[in-house]
Amino acid sequence: CRAFTTGTPPAPRYHHSAVVYGSSMFVFGGYTGDIYSNSNLKNKNDLFEYKFATGQWTEWKTEGRLPVARSAHGATVYSDKLWIFAGYDGNARLNDMWTIGLQDRELTCWEEIEQSGEIPPSCCNFPVAVCKDKMFVFSGQSGAKITNNLFQFEFKEKIWTRIPTEHLLRGSPPPPQRRYGHTMVAFDRHLYVFGGAADNTLPNELHCYDVDSQTWEVIQPSPDSEVSHPEVVERVSAPEEAPSLPSEERGLKKSRDVFGLDFGITTFKQPPTADSELPSGRLFHAAAVISDAMYIFGGTVDNNIRSGEMYRFQFSCYPKCTLHEDYGRLWENRQFSDLEFVLGEKEERVRGHTAIVTARCKWLKKKIIQARERLKQVSISEKSSCGEAVLILPNFGNKPLLEVPIREAEAQPFEVLMQFLYTDKIKYPRKGHVQDVLLIMDVYKLALNFKLSRLEQLCLQYIEASVDLQNVLIVCENANKLQLDQLKEHCLNFVVKESHFNQVIMMKEFEHLSSSLIVEIVRRKQQPPVRTHSDQPLDIGTSLIQDMKAYLEGAGIEFCDIILLLDGHPRPAHKAILAARSSYFEAMFRSFMPEDGQVNISIGEMVPSKQAFESMLRYIYYGEVNMPPEDSLYLFAAPYYYGFSNNRLQAYCKQNLEMNVTVENVLQILEAADKTQALDMKRHCLHIIVHQFTKVSKLPNLRSLSQPLLLDIIESLANHISDKQCAELGSDI
Numbered sequence: 001c002r003a004f005t006t007g008t009p010p011a012p013r014y015h016h017s018a019v020v021y022g023s024s025m026f027v028f029g030g031y032t033g034d035i036y037s038n039s040n041l042k043n044k045n046d047l048f049e050y051k052f053a054t055g056q057w058t059e060w061k062t063e064g065r066l067p068v069a070r071s072a073h074g075a076t077v078y079s080d081k082l083w084i085f086a087g088y089d090g091n092a093r094l095n096d097m098w099t100i101g102l103q104d105r106e107l108t109c110w111e112e113i114e115q116s117g118e119i120p121p122s123c124c125n126f127p128v129a130v131c132k133d134k135m136f137v138f139s140g141q142s143g144a145k146i147t148n149n150l151f152q153f154e155f156k157e158k159i160w161t162r163i164p165t166e167h168l169l170r171g172s173p174p175p176p177q178r179r180y181g182h183t184m185v186a187f188d189r190h191l192y193v194f195g196g197a198a199d200n201t202l203p204n205e206l207h208c209y210d211v212d213s214q215t216w217e218v219i220q221p222s223p224d225s226e227v228s229h230p231e232v233v234e235r236v237s238a239p240e241e242a243p244s245l246p247s248e249e250r251g252l253k254k255s256r257d258v259f260g261l262d263f264g265i266t267t268f269k270q271p272p273t274a275d276s277e278l279p280s281g282r283l284f285h286a287a288a289v290i291s292d293a294m295y296i297f298g299g300t301v302d303n304n305i306r307s308g309e310m311y312r313f314q315f316s317c318y319p320k321c322t323l324h325e326d327y328g329r330l331w332e333n334r335q336f337s338d339l340e341f342v343l344g345e346k347e348e349r350v351r352g353h354t355a356i357v358t359a360r361c362k363w364l365k366k367k368i369i370q371a372r373e374r375l376k377q378v379s380i381s382e383k384s385s386c387g388e389a390v391l392i393l394p395n396f397g398n399k400p401l402l403e404v405p406i407r408e409a410e411a412q413p414f415e416v417l418m419q420f421l422y423t424d425k426i427k428y429p430r431k432g433h434v435q436d437v438l439l440i441m442d443v444y445k446l447a448l449n450f451k452l453s454r455l456e457q458l459c460l461q462y463i464e465a466s467v468d469l470q471n472v473l474i475v476c477e478n479a480n481k482l483q484l485d486q487l488k489e490h491c492l493n494f495v496v497k498e499s500h501f502n503q504v505i506m507m508k509e510f511e512h513l514s515s516s517l518i519v520e521i522v523r524r525k526q527q528p529p530v531r532t533h534s535d536q537p538l539d540i541g542t543s544l545i546q547d548m549k550a551y552l553e554g555a556g557i558e559f560c561d562i563i564l565l566l567d568g569h570p571r572p573a574h575k576a577i578l579a580a581r582s583s584y585f586e587a588m589f590r591s592f593m594p595e596d597g598q599v600n601i602s603i604g605e606m607v608p609s610k611q612a613f614e615s616m617l618r619y620i621y622y623g624e625v626n627m628p629p630e631d632s633l634y635l636f637a638a639p640y641y642y643g644f645s646n647n648r649l650q651a652y653c654k655q656n657l658e659m660n661v662t663v664e665n666v667l668q669i670l671e672a673a674d675k676t677q678a679l680d681m682k683r684h685c686l687h688i689i690v691h692q693f694t695k696v697s698k699l700p701n702l703r704s705l706s707q708p709l710l711l712d713i714i715e716s717l718a719n720h721i722s723d724k725q726c727a728e729l730g731s732d733i
Contacts, residue, residue: 007057010048015125017075019082021102025050026082031071043069043090047082047100060100064109067098074128076135077102078155083113083135085153086123093122093142097153115153117160121145124180125284127193131186131211138193141180148178150209163214164465173217176207181283185294187315192219192294195282202281202302206313212320221278221313279311292317318652322645323581323623324423324544327356330580331422336589338561338576339368339402341414348411351401352418354559355574359551360421360544363450364404371404408449413442420455424544434471437463438478445482453541464490469500473509480517496525548577548622562589563598566613570598573617581620583643603641606676608634616649625652629660633672633681657681663692667701674709686716693717 010016016030027048033040045067047060073087073094084098097113126140135153139146150163165175182196191209195202206219285299285307294313301307330336330353337351358365406414416439420426426443444459446452467475467490476491478484495504504510510518542550551574560572578585588599601613608616612634618624619635625648627635632653639647661669666688673682689696690713696702705713 004055005050005057006055008059009057010046010059011044013044013071015071015088016044017073017084019075019077021077021080021082023052024102025052026077026102028075028082028084029067029070029073029087041090043071043088045069049105058105060105060108062100062109065112066110067112068094068096070094072124072141074126074137076128076130078130078133078135083128085128085135085137086120086126086140088124093124095120095122113158115158115160118151118162119160120149120151121147126180127182127184127287129184129186129191131191132189134211136184136186136191138184138191139176139178139180139182139196146178146180148175150175164462165216173215175209175216176205177203179203179283181300183285183287183296185287185289187289187292187294188317189320192313194287194296195279195285195299197283202283204279204281210320213324279309280307282307319646319648321623321648323548324425326580326645327544328419328423330356330576331419335586336576336579337401339371339404341409342403342405343414344407344410346410350411350415350418353576354402354561355551355556355576356422357418358559359547359556361450361452363452364406367404367406368402371402375402409446410442413439413446416440416443417446417450417452417455420452420458422544424454426455426458434474437466437471437475440466441475441478441482441484441487444484444487448484453539454543455541457538457540460487463487467491467494469503472500472504473507473513477513477517480514492521492524495521496528501525545622549618549624552617552621561597564601565598566601566610567607569610571601571613571617577621581644584641586643603634603638606634609672612672619649625649627653627656628668629656629665630668630672632656633669633676633678636676636678661685661688663688663695664699666692666696667699667705670709671705674712682712686712689713690716690720 013030013032070087074085101108121142123140123142137151177198179196179198193207282299282301296311447455479488562575564571612631615627615631636653670685
């Protein structure tokens with residue numbers, strides 16, 4: 001419906017910004033005038049407030065300096081302030097930032113922010129979003145400088161940082177293409193990017209960025225709008241008057257109208273196919289988050305046609321997977337370490353955990369097995385006397401640390417490698433700094449020696465992205481020294497580029513290169529080698545999840561150091577892994593370690609089924625949340641009892657139960673519900689059994705149910721008959 005307004009509204013405009021603060025909307029800047037008659041064209045820097053309760057427009061007049069008039073800028077609200085960034089002033093793109101307090105109009109004024117760090121290039125037609133106390137900017141029109149970089153701004157320190165993508169392995173989801181006219185919104189810990197013009201195309205994929213893991217993925221919306229949890233896209237039609245769209249004959253007209261949509265009474269069209277729900281590609285549309293959904297309205301679609309459609313995207317909101325964080329915390333605190341690597345000629349020492357290291361690296365696993373064999377053959381007294389393998393008592397229990405000599409490694413790069421084994425990533429140092437690049441080169445050399453393909457790719461991508469005119473000769477010389485041929489090739493090709501060569505050979509560092517390397521550079525420039533393309537797929541190795549899955553399924557059996565007892569049946573496991581993922585096990589192994597090394601398994605007073613117990617172990621070892629529905633009943637309370645980092649497992653158990661109770665599995669779920677005293681689920685199962693009894697009666701599992709459950713089914717059938725058929729039965733008597 002058209003909103004009621006009083007006061008003097010802003011002049012008609014477009015490419016302005018509008019944000020909501022409290023019970024008001026604030027409109028800043030934009031482009032006024034008639035672009036078709038080429039008259040009165042002007043950017044604005046005025047600020048208007050629209051109060052929703054009264055419909056009143058008020059212009060904010062402030063003392064002091066004002067931002068340069070602009071359009072196509074970014075705007076957001078944070079800490080009771082409006083923040084304005086970049087835009088277009090009519091002649092050039094900008095990258096300045098301004099802020100103004102929104103609490104008291106009489107006492108506020110504009111303030112220009114002194115930005116530092118990796119400030120984004122001047123740009124326009126880009127979105128901004130605030131997530132976890134940071135402002136994010138993605139892509140936008142920057143002329144020749146347009147990229148698909150994602151930048152984050154720290155409000156407190158006023159520092160910009162470019163989010164690196166070098167940690168994303170080739171073959172994993174890349175960032176979205178560079179684009180402009182797109183939208184980006186924040187929900188929970190995610191940023192959602194939709195639409196825009198990307199290199200002359202209008203893509204309609206929905207990209208999602210996880211702020212915690214710094215990874216991108218393309219969201220595939222669920223076609224089933226009946227489901228409440230998965231992401232669902234629906235077209236929305238408002239029952240009231242909608243904003244009119246100008247016809248192509250009338251051209252583009254600016255408007256000062258305000259329209260409102262009551263989200264509580266919108267209607268949703270159920271489409272005939274899932275594909276018809278997805279919005280087509282578009283740019284210059286609007287996106288906003290209301291409650292737990294994103295609404296997309298309008299925009300320009302194919303052939304410069306303007307759309308009046310609105311779509312609703314239902315977010316899912318699951319707690320994040322903490323697998324990598326939990327193992328990373330184990331690495332940082334070194335609690336329950338059971339081995340110690342002795343490194344290089346200096347014999348520097350780095351502690352670790354047998355379970356993680358042997359699961360991730362076959363080369364180190366072999367070294368650990370060799371050390372264990374030596375330990376079996378030599379007595380403690382002999383080792384002490386000859387100094388070959390001295391045992392050190394750690395800060396818990398009385399089991400000695402196993403010493404594993406690694407002469408091929410120094411401590412600093414080896415610790416980076418160990419961090420990768422625990423977390424599947426490395427904390428990248430400052431990009432481009434020579435010493436930091438050289439450190440990652442040492443890690444790369446270790447990755448090659450230890451045959452860690454995934455780490456090789458991570459290091460290689462970081463180094464290649466970090467090579468520049470200032471460090472290329474140092475990196476090239478070091479690559480030559482370490483015999484890192486692939487990296488050396490990259491550096492040589494960088495040097496002989498037309499735009500680089502003259503600058504590089506005039507550098508002082510060039511004079512100090514080895515003669516053989518200078519000869520290679522000159523010959524490479526004179527006769528570049530023929531480029532060959534390999535058909536071999538890139539080997540990115542195995543991930544932390546894949547390795548821990550294989551470890552649980554049998555690869556780690558010889559390294560088990562704890563026995564879990566389920567109803568008296570033993571299940572070998574690994575203390576470090578259990579302690580990393582569960583505060584219950586961590587406290588037990590730290591303070592109440594069983595002398596016989598055996599732990600009875602229960603969830604409160606309930607003992608889970610063997611199948612449910614295996615599902616829980618899969619979650620602990622590698623974060624798996626898929627399981628048979630009946631297991632979900634047993635494990636619903638497990639996150640609280642075992643002290644998992646969050647209730648992610650419980651959220652998936654709930655969804656699993658809601659979506660997957662069928663005639664085929666209803667009896668198994670009934671048994672689990674009865675055993676766990678999940679009364680609501682038990683009633684739900686009995687309801688299904690009663691209404692589908694003709695089918696349920698043919699299931700073989702029915703005959704193996706306990707007598708109390710069979711009586712419950714008979715009673716439910718009797719109640720159903722008495723409610724529905726008593727009158728008919730009485731009339732027949």
